[in-house]
Amino acid sequence: MTPLVSLKGLTRDFASGSGFLKPRRVMRAVDDVTLDIPRGSVTGVVGESGCGKSTLGRLVLRLLAATSGSVTYDGADIGSLPPAALRAMRRNMQMVFQDPYSAIDPRYTIGRAVMEPYQVQRIAVLDPKARLAELMAMVGLNPGLAASYPHQLSGGQKQRVGIARALALNPAFLVLDEPTASLDVSIQAQIIGLLEGLQRDLGLTYLFISHDLSLVRYFCDRVVVMYLGRVVEVLPQARATPRHPYARALMNSHFEPDPARRKTVQMLRGVIPSPFNLPPGCAFAARCPAATALCQTDRPALVTGTDGHQIACHHPQG
Template identity: 50%
Template sequence: MTSTAQPLLSVREVTMAFPGRRRGTAPVRAVDGISFDVAPGETLGLVGESGCGKSTTGRMIVRLLEPTTGSITYDGRDISHLSQRELKPLRRELQMVFQDPHSSLNPRQTVARIIADPLLVQGSSAADARKRAAELMDLVGLIPEHIDRYPHEFSGGQAQRIGIARSLATNPRLVVADEPVSALDVSVQAQIVNLMEQLQQELGLAYLFIAHDLSVVKRVCDRVAVMYLGRIVEIGDRERVYTSPAHPYTRALLSAVPLPDPAAERARERITLLGDPPSPAAPPPGCTFHPRCPKARAVCRTEAPLLRIAAAGERREVACHFPEAA
């Protein structure tokens, strides 16, 4: 659900620059000045090609990475540069679900310890933490009696349920889900997506849902932000973005999503982008998409477009000199 309430999360002009691989080389701007809000109880989808900065953005939100510039405000408080000691009480409210369910779980720990760890860090007793872990296993559809098993004894979908249970241990308000279903079979993906929606309704969670599968994003998200080479090029309500994309990159991404109707699939236009995305270590001048854009003109090669309202009365913004008409 969308909301006009005060944002739970507010990201403003955030950048993340990593040092170059060799001494003296330019830094790599993995994220380059992005801004967005997430309202309480809302799901914002963050989509784009691999390497566009989606996961880096998610890790900055939960402060696994410290942004180079810009501000990240959670519940009215700037958390961009808080120390680890200052962040500790906030960790209860900001949690993350990782992409690979097995590699994100410690193979030497039992499920009981994996789920209870956040509670133990926050000061809960071992008995209370174990009891809570069993409750969470039941909540995410696992058998509580399996609490003393190890991660390798579970399937991929079950392991991801363990990861989700761990993220819920401290009763968070915002969960960053970094490609939570991309490593799973299609049938299991649907189960995990349904579980996340159910948990959102029951617990009032807000999600930042990072994915490259646009079909999944359409299913679960209220709003969608499209990233390209570290920047947001379009953001708005799901229905508007999917039915009438304004940015050429968004149109190209959506044209690659298979349609269930064979006749419609054959009849529609397939947009093929030329070349590979430029390196974030040496982005092109002007609009970073212009080397691959079928609509690029002279101004696109020299002037970077700003993210602005796509049309009067719309809750959608696009960074393009020549956006598609609604």
């Protein structure tokens, strides 16, 4: 079966400082990402701030235009769609945003915000009240909240509104951009539970972006690890053991809720290179415990193993 979404050589540069007397500097936020997202699967993208994972999510939805490379949704290259066709295409692909606090217009009631997708897409809804109640029930919100304003809701409730808005147009594909990062752990677990249920019931395809490897391993079918704009490892099964030293370090940084499994954290020496001035070799070399002279000079290519495990490292672990 063909993948629902397919990324080929996706690259995005950001320029800064092209002002008076300031040299123009270019930063490559996403560098040559090639990835297939199979239908009905949950693909996790994990990495720390500045690794380009949020930019990747926006490139996939073409909220940002790619510098080079392509995104294909169900066979259609969304980079070459004219504006009207792109707007229509957005019915199929939606996003849940990181910050539920600013994701709803403060002047909109919850009901108006949830129904805005139909207004934007100029879709007539036969019974708007019933549809609103249905959407709110779907995400576990009391329909009585429809007349409330965002500031009257808790963070978790707002994120449910964000999910309801994203689902209104019956999309097949959702980009979840750290949907729980600004919520309490108890609420995070609620929202992840909700997203799991929706994926199962509606057969959705997710691209789940997170900095939390343990959450990604729990929630996703497949894991993509990014470091400074590049994919360094792809785990075909979320619970496979990572082999890239950076992915190892990420895993080692998660503390289990179990005092019997305490860890000795290995200190990463060295500094994270500036994204404006990446080294010629592996971007992780400066902090990597396994780095050799080769890593400083030659950038490792992403190599696919027989089991579909992809890794970009001269010295994979294990």
